[in-house]
Amino acid sequence: LIVKITISEASKHVGKEVTIGAWLVNKRSSGKIAFLQLRDGSGFIQGVVVKAEVGEDIFKKAKALTQESSLYVTGTVQEDERSPFGYELTVTDVEVIHEAVDYPITPKEHGTEFLMDNRHLWLRSKRQHAVMKVRNEIIRATYEFFNHNGFTKVDPPILTGSAPEGTTELFHTKYFDEDAFLSQSGQLYMEAAAMALGKVFSFGPTFRAEKSKTRRHLIEFWMIEPEMAFYQFEDSLKVQEEYVSYVVQSVLENCKLELNVLGRDTSKLEQIKAPFPRITYDDALKFLHEKGFDDIQWGDDFGSPHETAIAESYDKPVFITHYPTSLKPFYMQPDPTNADVVLCADLIAPEGYGEIIGGSERIHDQELLAQRVAEHELDTETYKWYLELRKYGSVPHSGFGLGLERTVAWISGVEHVRETIPFPRLLNRLYP
Numbered sequence: 191l192i193v194k195i196t197i198s199e200a201s202k203h204v205g206k207e208v209t210i211g212a213w214l215v216n217k218r219s220s221g222k223i224a225f226l227q228l229r230d231g232s233g234f235i236q237g238v239v240v241k242a243e244v245g246e247d248i249f250k251k252a253k254a255l256t257q258e259s260s261l262y263v264t265g266t267v268q269e270d271e272r273s274p275f276g277y278e279l280t281v282t283d284v285e286v287i288h289e290a291v292d293y294p295i296t297p298k299e300h301g302t303e304f305l306m307d308n309r310h311l312w313l314r315s316k317r318q319h320a321v322m323k324v325r326n327e328i329i330r331a332t333y334e335f336f337n338h339n340g341f342t343k344v345d346p347p348i349l350t351g352s353a354p355e356g357t358t359e360l361f362h363t364k365y366f367d368e369d370a371f372l373s374q375s376g377q378l379y380m381e382a383a384a385m386a387l388g389k390v391f392s393f394g395p396t397f398r399a400e401k402s403k404t405r406r407h408l409i410e411f412w413m414i415e416p417e418m419a420f421y422q423f424e425d426s427l428k429v430q431e432e433y434v435s436y437v438v439q440s441v442l443e444n445c446k447l448e449l450n451v452l453g454r455d456t457s458k459l460e461q462i463k464a465p466f467p468r469i470t471y472d473d474a475l476k477f478l479h480e481k482g483f484d485d486i487q488w489g490d491d492f493g494s495p496h497e498t499a500i501a502e503s504y505d506k507p508v509f510i511t512h513y514p515t516s517l518k519p520f521y522m523q524p525d526p527t528n529a530d531v532v533l534c535a536d537l538i539a540p541e542g543y544g545e546i547i548g549g550s551e552r553i554h555d556q557e558l559l560a561q562r563v564a565e566h567e568l569d570t571e572t573y574k575w576y577l578e579l580r581k582y583g584s585v586p587h588s589g590f591g592l593g594l595e596r597t598v599a600w601i602s603g604v605e606h607v608r609e610t611i612p613f614p615r616l617l618n619r620l621y622p
């Protein structure tokens with residue numbers, strides 16, 4: 191009896207005859223031998239078909255195989271040092287499940303728009319496979335980190351009436367007779383959850399109708415949002431640097447092959463260990479002025495060229511702290527020593543990947559929060575429940591949001607976030 195295995199299980203079957211279900215990535219052949227590059231999602235392996243051993247019929251069939259045809263390939267597993275995956279299959283039989291005709295993504299180079307139009311197929315490529323594996327490892331390590339550290343996963347709603355990050359970038363929808371938005375952040379709900387469960391985290395999709403067409407912006411992206419009762423600003427920074435270090439080290443440990451496929455310089459990632467450097471907004475501004483960025487004044491937000499210039503001074507992610515109050519959302523706790531700035535931090539990734547985390551201590555004083563809600567002209571009925579969190583046993587608390595796709599881009603060394611999510615929603619792209 192021949193066992194059916196996945197390519198990733200090859201190491202357990204050396205010297206045995208097995209069958210794998212696979213797709214043909216590519217092939218090379220001569221009159222006597224054919225090399226089949228095979229993939230099955232779990233990995234990649236080369237099948238070697240020797241005419242003298244399989245006979246005329248099977249060899250002919252193997253030579254005629256087309257790219258992306260689905261197959262059952264039977265053969266004997268061999269160890270092979272030359273293969274990046276370590277194993278090879280000496281083929282004894284090939285059965286075609288479905289013949290693919292004219293697969294559009296050939297081994298030659300294609301333009302980005304063409305690849306994006308064919309995203310449903312492009313996902314099969316070795317590079318996209320590697321990126322999805324890194325993404326999966328970041329998600330796995332995230333759950334592991336927060337579960338090990340006493341956090342409870344809580345799922346905030348996607349359909350909401352509130353807008354934590356400002357009202358300009360909302361996706362509107364009808365909620366029967368009411369108006370609703372797609373969530374731009376689960377934070378406010380996570381604050382309620384923290385008052386019930388102490389340390390909580392969410393992981394879910396968020397939506398921003400941002401008219402930004404940059405390599406860092408998606409319309410739909412996934413965010414990890416921890417929220418911690420009794421944690422002050424500094425306590426939260428500690429969690430952030432430990433979490434990010436944990437994720438990077440997990441990817442280094444568990445995605446060696448993928449990082450290799452992506453050509454990632456792993457020496458840069460090896461240095462990513464807590465603690466991370468910190469710089470205040472004021473000092474960052476001074477630094478930028480010294481660097482010749484004359485256009486920027488106190489009270490202006492940093493753009494990506496500014497962030498990149500600041501990040502270039504460090505080989506780890508850097509926290510920019512204490513931004514002007516006017517730049518940040520209504521819920522941030524003012525610095526007790528200077529009410530013009532808030533107890534917040536953005537974490538900027540190295541190598542030009544930009545802001546991967548935004549976070550802060552939250553206002554826990556009911557009166558001050560009510561005042562901020564009014565100043566920001568937010569509807570007090572909509573935020574009534576949020577204000578009530580400060581009415582019954584209010585405590586200092588802090589939290590943050592990490593953007594998954596920017597983190598995947600940085601760790602994978604992928605230039606644009608469009609490659610870091612299976613089906614990116616971008617300005618002007620809803621297909622496929």
Ligand code: 4AD
Pocket residue numbers: 354355374375376377398400406407408409411413415416545546547548549550589590591592593594595596607
């Ligand atoms: O800085 P942001 O807007 O913070 C919040 O939403 C807070 N409520 C989070 C919290 O404290 N719970 O977004 C957090 C992160 C950013 O640092 C960035 O990594 C990512 O989300 N992000 C985006 N990623 C891709 N495309 C976009 N359009 C993004 N906008 C934000």
Ligand code: MG
Pocket residue numbers: 536545547548
């Ligand atoms: Mg931000």
